Amino acid sequence: MSEQSVTGDRRPVDLPAGTPPLLTLSGIAKYFPGVIANKDVSIDFYPGEIHALLGENGAGKSTLMNIVTGLYQPDEGELILNGYGVSFDSPEAAIAAGIGMVHQHFKLVSRFTVAENLALGWRETRRWLSASEMARRAEAEAARYGLDIKASAPIDSLTAGEQQRVEILRVLSRGASLLILDEPTAVLSPLEVGELYAALRRFRDGGGAVILISHKLDEIMALADRVTVLRHGRVAGTHKVSAIDPATLVTEMIGRPVEQKSAYPRKSPREKDSCVIRLDNVSCRDGAGRVRLHPVSLDIRVGEILGVAGVTGNGQSELADLLAGLQAPQGGRVLVDGKEMGGVSPKAFREAGIGYVPEDRLHKALAPALSVTENTVMRVFREHPIGGRLVYHASEALRFTRSLLERAQVSLSDPATPIRALSGGNQQRLVLARERMISDRALIASYPSRGLDIGAIAVMRETLADIRDEGRAVVLISEDLDELMALSDRIAVLCGGRLMTVLEKDDFDLARIGALMSGREKEHG
């Protein structure tokens, strides 16, 4: 895959000759202090194609899309829309020009109904509103684009997939001819993914252009027509999806072939089979009284990795919080080493040697405004040599921080820097190193590969396997089924806050897990 294929695949075959690109990026560059976010980026986006953007975290995908949607102005290069050079000085200008973006985190007003949210985006929305008029209009738009919505339902009663549909419809009904989607399947169940694919294909076949930002290779192979790989802010290559294989894309994405192992065999046989944490019929409700976790009984054993599969938001974060003591169960008991842990006490769980890498690290496991040092000692500040009953030794804290930074392979000149100034990947590395250090018995890791690039993911997985080999327990919550199957000894599947089943290693099967995740006991047919 070299120069030739890049130029050769500049345009899709099945478009009539002479079809001009809808949007051309020509020599785009964008600089941030000390960082080249984008440089020499030239891509053509044609009407009637789904064009995927692939790249690691920090490869410059987001910056590029922020330029296309008018949030940033390029430092060099130009945007050519329908043959005319354009510059968007605001997101509104990009929207007016027919470029719409569906963000990963939906930008909807959750208390408003679907129709009201759609009306927010319409230029023609009149000064005096009529609920029936808005609903009629919303349904008309929905029918036009073939997206099924409930016009009068409030947003917060909808599933993630339904919300996404509203978001897409809002962008389309504002007249978008270029639709940008950022990681659109991250929050969807397999069934909803299928519906999304169908909707996107319909839009494409009607002559729309789609830019799909993703790092899921399967998704790109299944949906996209062409794919552009970004590396270090530059275009590494543009390919027709039909003429490329995933391995080549990965190599191009990271510059070298990295094989994510599909198995992590034990270095030494497992010694005993005792239980570290036992959940005995625990259940959990949220603040509004909704059941988030139906009674679950589960043993977490020493020297094993227990995988937890499920679509995001199906009870995983509650389960993780219970296992780490951040939340007290409303019903049932949590036992650590046979001792009942009554009430909420993260301190007691930490002292029992249970580390926790939560899903939302920046807000749950770090204090963004405090320094790196203050964040690094968050779990050890009570202990010698950093702290005592009353004291806090700043110099010892600094020494500890430097050693942990080294272990986590994060280079940082001044640990007094606020931690929010670090990249997401480095924050994640620090949290992982910190929690690994304190997890004498078990490590609860929620989506530990999020925010890491492929090289770092490989290191992280080895680390989890090491912890297992040292005779400690790991609970691995992940959305990446390949990761779960490679690492886990058992996989628990959650759906709608219910523990569907716990599969033993011999029973691992992608299709079966996928079916269980979407709430079906067995796969169809």
Added chain:
Amino acid sequence: MSRRIRLAVVPARRIFIGRLLALGFVFVVLAVVLAMLGLKLGMVARLVVTSTFGTKFGLEDLALYMTPLLMTGAAVWLGLRAGLWNIGAEGQFLAGATAATAIGLFLPASALVSLPLAALAGLLAGALWSAVPAAGRAWLGVSEIITTLLLNFIASFMVYYLVTGPWADRVTGAQVSSERLHVALPVIHGVVHWGGVLGLVIVVAMGLSLGRSRFGYELALSGSNPTAAHYAGVSVAPRIFVALLFSGALAGLGGMMEVLGTVHRLQGGLAHGYGYLGIVVALLARKSAFALIPAAFLMAVILNTGIVLQTLQVSASSVLAITGLLVFAIAVSDELAAYVKLETQK
């Protein structure tokens, strides 16, 4: 070509230079306004400088202004460290002053006994005055901004009631005032009392101990991100409660110093806005407790300037206007200091 970008971490030097510029801006605006009032700028400047720094009276005044500002500033600063806005330093200051007055009026004992007792009473009364907002904030999530603020009015009217009613001066017949207290803080020189020294000691001790104590770390963590503090095993609610109690106690002690050191009577307008000006002092000091000292000094200079301006027939509200302008200019300069010009090659 170049673009401006925002730094995530702003070096202290940039902040400092920005603030000097902000201060300069306030001087310029002030000069323009004074010139428009028909005053000769040179004369005003000379008068402000000589009467503030050139006379014994001016310097004493400065020290007396600085003392309560230091205490209320420390009170607000401590709250901010835990992520709390104690707007009620004014009321806690009055509560402390009232309690100290009670000791001064009714306890027939030597100064050796009654002074420590008055200090203790001031501390306790200030803490008590912030206890209800503190508990509400810590365990029920009630905004401390509203509750501490509203208690200021109650404290103020309570003082007015006392000094026009049961504690009114029946000896000399002074209006809206209690009679002169029988006990006073010892003086260092002239009218300057030991309260200011105590205030300096407290601020320095607070700065030193918070950075070196587990409590200080836990407080910073709770204030910065309560969710992460919970994760780290810190019980957030008791920390918040205690932080607001201490905050109130500091303001209360300030009230005790004011009434026993400077005014010697409980009076209607005793608090003089010190509680609110303390917010400005704390904001100026940012993250450092030691910076409370120059911040309180600057504020005291502004108050003194206000008095000089009053003698020149400028409205007494000028002090508030200058303070407001200063806060505004500094907020803008702190933000602008975060932006640097970035050179990019073409």
